[in-house]
Amino acid sequence: MPLNATLSDVTARIIERSRDSRTAYLERTQRAAEAGPARAHLSCSNQAHAYAAMADDKDTLAAGRAPNIGIITAYNDMLSAHKPYESYPAQIKQVAQQAGATAQVAGGVPAMCDGVTQGQPGMELSLFSRDVIALAAGVGLSHNCFDAVLYLGICDKIVPGLVMAAATFGHVPAVFLPAGPMTSGLPNDEKALVRQKFALGEVGREALMAAEMAAYHGSGTCTFYGTANTNQMLMEFMGLHLPGASFVNPETDLRQHLTTAATKQALAITALGNDYRPASQVLDEKTFVNGIVGLMATGGSSNLVLHLPAMARAAGIILDTEDLADLSEVTPLMAKVYPNGLADVNHFHAAGGLGYMIGELLADGLLHPDTSTIIGTGLEAYTREPKLRDGRLSWEPGPRDSLNHKILRPVSDPFQPSGGLKNLRGNLGSCVMKVSAVTPERQVIEAKARVFDDQHAVKTAFRNGEFIEDTVVVVRFQGPHANGMPELHALTPTLSVLQDRGLKVALVTDGRMSGASGKVPAAIHVAPEASEGGPLARVRDGDLIRVDATAGTIDVLELDFGSREAVTPDLSANAHGLGRELFDVFRKNAGLATDGASAVCHPNNPAL
Structure with a gap:
């Protein structure tokens, strides 16, 4: 061939x-x-x-x-x-x-x-x-x-x-x-269900702990x-x-x-x-x-x-x-x-x-x-x-035929004709979305933005019942220069609950999501990042955002978006504690997310 x-x-x-x-x-x-x-x-x-x-x-x-x-x-x-x-x-x-x-x-x-x-x-x-x-x-x-x-x-x-x-x-x-x-331990879908129930307050920590320990055993x-x-x-x-x-x-x-x-x-x-x-x-x-x-x-x-x-x-x-x-x-x-x-x-x-x-x-x-x-x-x-x-x-x-077509399929009859990741570009910059677990009807989301500067604020808004309509949740100042680009996987149960309630929900962030993140559409690794004056720093609550994994686009649909001033972040809370002060040199010298977000292997390292 x-x-x-x-x-x-x-x-x-x-x-x-x-x-x-x-x-x-x-x-x-x-x-x-x-x-x-x-x-x-x-x-x-x-x-x-x-x-x-x-x-x-x-x-x-x-x-x-x-x-x-x-x-x-x-x-x-x-x-x-x-x-x-x-x-x-x-x-x-x-x-x-x-x-x-x-x-x-x-x-x-x-x-x-x-x-x-x-x-x-x-x-x-x-x-x-x-x-x-x-x-x-x-x-x-x-x-x-x-x-x-x-x-x-x-x-x-x-x-x-x-x-x-x-x-x-x-x-x-x-x-x-x-x-x-x-x-194999407790099936992953059962574990995820217990996590969602805990987020809703339907089960207590004892049940959550039992499920987690049965999964990771x-x-x-x-x-x-x-x-x-x-x-x-x-x-x-x-x-x-x-x-x-x-x-x-x-x-x-x-x-x-x-x-x-x-x-x-x-x-x-x-x-x-x-x-x-x-x-x-x-x-x-x-x-x-x-x-x-x-x-x-x-x-x-x-x-x-x-x-x-x-x-x-x-x-x-x-x-x-x-x-x-x-x-x-x-x-x-x-x-x-x-x-x-x-x-x-x-x-x-x-x-x-x-x-x-x-x-x-x-x-x-x-x-x-x-x-x-x-x-x-x-x-x-x-x-x-x-x-x-x-x-x-x-x-x-090895086997020349799949032994379970619900898990593994041939090239001639795949689960999807294209791979599991999409590159998105638009006036918000460049980012990626893992679409392999996102159903086709959720790969295009157009909704008003709710803007947060950290993931804990998202959880607080959820507990306060503030998400009552289709929403693009923007979590910014999470890039490599801002705070080391942490995974935001802890938001998955919260966003999954909103989606299961029938809302159209998407996450847009210059941070990362876990490799285990699944069914909620997440436009991640947005570059340039907000702390470097990237477009995310100009997004406001109520902005209409379109995240389109089918067309490969991500845009704020507001006429004045390009002329706005970028918000200046207060990053002092990320500077110290649990070793973060030792990593300041990495935050200052990291490359762009599109280049791997490395402080040692990136285009500006003359040794490479």
Whole structure:
């Protein structure tokens, strides 16, 4: 099957747009590759510091002839998704030793949970934790003692930050190790219903707590298709995981064998062998296009619209929102996983999962088949799935038909003909909307605005019974420069209640929504942001706003709108408390949301 024309055209323009920056990046990584790890060139004193605690591995390390794996880990036991990583370093070291090689924990990176900080001041650190993770990984790898790196991370900002680090150290092979989703608990739609009842005062906190604990009940990622599981999909479409590794549950024999196999693969692709596969070779323009197609075909998290440009920029590749929008138009929505449907990721995996989707998209010319991956050239290998046969791991052909058409459909009969995200433009600026869970009749909303400067004021107005007509809820001064661009997912139950009452409701904000946000139309990541004098700062209560995901427009329908003065915000409340003062440098230096809202990987960083 020839490549889809739009896929080919978008890839070509990304390559052309990125020519200078990508060439400079590849030249840098080539020089670093030629220099090699400094391990063998360190002074005796330097080496002694690096190997002092390595016991039986000291002689192997000092000889410098066997591969040494660096482990970057996001382990902590507050995040259920990262709890399984506690045992990974010991297993990785044992596998390396058995192969005559070594492994060291190069460093840890922070891993915060947006589910804990939703609606709290700590959420204002969330987006920039991605940059901190990239920086922390860079510190760990700066010792320059590693022939390959295993990256242990899953959740919202962690994988994007780790990819930014892997791209920056692009001369070093990079293998990403997932840990898998927790087993299914209370169905997500039942949990959401309890949340709505709590917002209405129909149930108390005890019932709410019981529902939440029944949904989030063990080790592994949350089972809905939010940002964490979208990250795992992305790593598979981009060839940074082993095939079929993303959604195998933690603490299973298959998961343990996959971790062993990933370690062996990392050892096999170092510059010391005959199959050198540096991260810079895997992370090319075609790989990022394949990742975008995966995002659209699965109806994944809108947060990746922010992360993908920042990740790509670290590899010298320049993405823009038009690339994502054009690919979305030609990519069918093939999956319905909560919040886009009732199924969770375990059901999705059982129905055929990523291997089935990749096979379908390849057959229809909607993926580049010839990308470099950690296991070889070509994405066809990712249509296979891992199996344990008599205690041995092998990969077998995956299903060629969906096992549940309510969850997973072929390209020829998708849930929607186009992907899960839309790019909107108008006199309010540029923004995105996740439409995969929004019914068609709610994708066009024209109503009067209610303007708020923080999410708590929205909840207060709701409790006071102030929403009695169709409304476009505008929440501004939530961008990266204002307060770090927090997710506003805590508004979802409130807005869902209004919608269920029969009102037409939309959210417009320069902030973010969770990757788990669903049925309420939300025009998010509005840029330029209000605190920088963007058009949102000129909106008034009662303005008629039209949000049209079908036409791709967002406009204030008032004749004097363009001539108004922008409101000047008071941002003093965002400056201090729970570490926010430490992140002032990120708020001041963040790029636009359309460029990824990064303080370290954006167009104005001369080093990139």
